[in-house]
Amino acid sequence: MKYIGKNLITALAITLPFQAASINLLKANTEFKNGQYDSAFSLYQEGAEVGSAHAYYQLGVMYSEGLGVKADPISSLIYFSLAADQKYHNAESVRDAMLAELDGEQLARVDELLGEFALRQHNEQQRYLPKIIEQNLDYKVTFNGSPALERKFFYDMTEIDSEIVFPVGVIVSRPAFLVVENDVATDGSVRHISKIQKTGYVNRYIDSYQLFPFAQPQFKGEPVEFVNRAYLGAATNDKFGLIEDLPRLYGETRKIVRTAKKSDTLEDQYEYAMSMVLFPWMEEQPHQAETLLKSLAVKGHPAAMYEYGLELYMEQKDIPEAIKWITEASKFGLARAEYRLGKLLMTSPWIEKDEKKALFWFESAMQKGHEAATLNAARIKITADNTSLRDIEGAMEYLELAEKSQHLNPEYFYLLALSYKDRPDRDFALAVKNLEQAIVMGNRTNWDTSEWEALLARMTRGKVTVTDYF
Structure with a gap:
């Protein structure tokens, strides 16, 4: 670690720009065990982006042993340190052994830069993780x-x-x-x-x-x-x-x-x-x-x-602890946990509502075939309060993916109606038809469809044009 200052700065610079698209550490572990280190490395990077201690630890191992990436003791130290901060496995002892090799001046420099890196990682992770309403x-x-x-x-x-x-x-x-x-x-x-x-x-x-x-x-x-x-x-x-x-x-x-x-x-x-x-x-x-x-x-x-x-x-025994563990499971890419975290980010009274974070977790879950996550992702793309997230064409693709599994779900037809209303080649007749279908199906399963019925009334009252409602 002779050139520790220069190498660590370089490591800090190349680590942060990565942006997670979806999380799948379960697949990463399989790839790692099978010696598919290149794909495993990429998947672990995605997990590291959301703060997974397991991903940090595995990246520490890979940088230490040169698996799927050029061996780099500085990057290895970074990731083992981040895993140690979460008391993961034996990361603390591994980190301490690596730090013991440094002299006083190097150790001071490492502590300073690791602190900076950990803070920047924490700030990056706030794009994905829930914030509790104390x-x-x-x-x-x-x-x-x-x-x-x-x-x-x-x-x-x-x-x-x-x-x-x-x-x-x-x-x-x-x-x-x-x-x-x-x-x-x-x-x-x-x-x-x-x-x-x-x-x-x-x-x-x-x-x-x-x-x-x-x-x-x-x-x-x-x-x-x-x-x-x-x-x-x-x-x-x-x-x-x-x-x-x-x-x-x-x-x-x-x-x-x-x-x-x-x-x-x-x-x-x-x-x-x-x-x-x-x-x-x-x-x-x-x-x-x-x-x-x-x-x-x-x-x-x-x-x-x-x-x-x-x-x-x-x-409702310990809400912060509950949210912590559901989030940790989501960091592994467990689809049912990702879906639940997305729902909590949209509906939990103990978590600040965040449509962008919820969409990330829904989309990560849908990549693994989670059906309800696909429908919820489509809903955000159609109805988001944050207009930057609205994407009717993207929602249409998601609804097409969900059609087979959700064709008995009233909400599917409701979202389909909204998509026909708002898509570029809007079709008012199909919007009304699907909204009526949603109401009929919702009533059969004892849903409160009053909001949908009010929308239908606005859409069909008097002389209607496509922009007469809302």
């Missing part, structure tokens, strides 16, 4: 006055008493198992359902589940959106019910437990934690699943980061 942390979301959402259980039953009325649920005769995650809109309706785990024929559950709105989420008296997990069919069973209805699933679950007790791999431990999340009766001590997920999150397991953060968020 004054809102003392308040919680309520649901028609209740502190928590009612957990909805959808049961399997082989015999039906026609006199029994089930306020929430679907009754079917063949057992199946389904856990879903969904958005809860301001009107309490179920939006953007994604399957977390399933066994058997589950479409019947989803078709019925979306018909039953939740209590309306509110924050300080104002409507907000929230997130929910629901357990359907055999997912509601106790141990003995699961053995009777789905013995194979029970056997697989017990196998996961046995494996985890003999293994210390992060993946085996994560499977064990999630088994306890799905089946609380498996816990041998209170909060065992939550404790294990937190431990795995700290050790760098991206899915555990998301599950732990989401659990904290849904329970």
Whole structure:
């Protein structure tokens, strides 16, 4: 490190201009393991741009060993130092060993320049990361006055008493198992359902589940959106019910437990934690699943980061910690975490709304095939308050991508209507037709479509031209 001052300045100059397009550290890890260092290096750079400690560490390794890039001890020191600031793995000891090789003058210069670099990196990352509204942390979301959402259980039953009325649920005769995650809109309706785990024929559950709105989420008296997990069919069973209805699933679950007790791999431990999340009766001590997920999150397991953060968020136990871990999972490029972070940036009462940041995370998730992220990205491009983000042609491309998966979603037709209204070759007739379709479909699934109906009334009142409304 003889020419440390010159080399470090050069390293600082060449590192910052990179701009992330999407994040996929899971793919980067695969490429790295397969010796595809050039592509891995580029993907790790994207992760470094949003402040991923894992990406910093891997870039430190690659610069140290000359993998996919010319060996450069100064750049290696930079990235190990950034990883050490987040206490990642053994980055602190690696950094300290490298610093120990420097004399006093060099060490002072390194400390100064590393401080400058870390500050510049921090400032760059603010383009992507959420900012918490501190004054809102003392308040919680309520649901028609209740502190928590009612957990909805959808049961399997082989015999039906026609006199029994089930306020929430679907009754079917063949057992199946389904856990879903969904958005809860301001009107309490179920939006953007994604399957977390399933066994058997589950479409019947989803078709019925979306018909039953939740209590309306509110924050300080104002409507907000929230997130929910629901357990359907055999997912509601106790141990003995699961053995009777789905013995194979029970056997697989017990196998996961046995494996985890003999293994210390992060993946085996994560499977064990999630088994306890799905089946609380498996816990041998209170909060065992939550404790294990937190431990795995700290050790760098991206899915555990998301599950732990989401659990904290849904329970409103520690909002800053919840947002931190959902963000950390997003930095890995975990699509469901990226989608959730995008939604939080648009709707969470504890995070400053930022359409540009949300669009980045939605687009990163859609690159990995996340269907709801594609639709939400299109919405921003059509309706953004920040007019610099509006891009009707780009939104049209996204809607085309979403058509196959979202053709039963009322929101898809609403956005399609807006796109026909605003696109260069606007088509008023198709705008009206698709808006009417959105309203009909929304009413069937108990959505509040009053805003759409008001728009339709403005568009079809009296003598209409394309610019007569809004």
